[in-house]
Amino acid sequence: MGDYRPFDMTAYAQQMQEGPCFICSILEGRDETHHVIYWDDVGIAFLSKFPTLYGYVLVAPVVHREQVTGEFSVDEYVALQKLVYRVGEAVRRVVATERLYILSLGSQQGNRHVHWHIVPLPPGVPFEQQQLATLSVGAHGYLYLTEEQLGDLARRLAEQMAASG
16 A cells, blocks of 8 residues: 655754654644544544554654653553553554554654654564564655545544544
């Protein structure tokens, strides 16, 4: 599904380092280019703008936090991880998944707002192309999906989230 397009890592890094927080921009309504699949008082889940695999979703707290554990109480962290779990299960129900990857990536140099990547590895990917190799947008480019494909995927994921609520 879709084809892979080159990814301009230099332009992306500059935007992430110099621009406003992209997650806060979504939450504040200044960025409507991401397909949101879920949003409550704990967190937000939306499709990755530059997915390496079909079904790639990001989950972030609604409050701007920069440390993956250090800025959360145990209860806040557990509530967010429950959302990560629910999103992961929705992804598994909608997208063919051999293994579900869940990672917290980001940096104080860019993408500072804590977020988790939920990435479904499709069945049949050779072992040497799995794990971190399959997540490298710089090496492989990103999976281009049409607005129609993105909208359909977002709708199906949102339906699964609603059903699990």
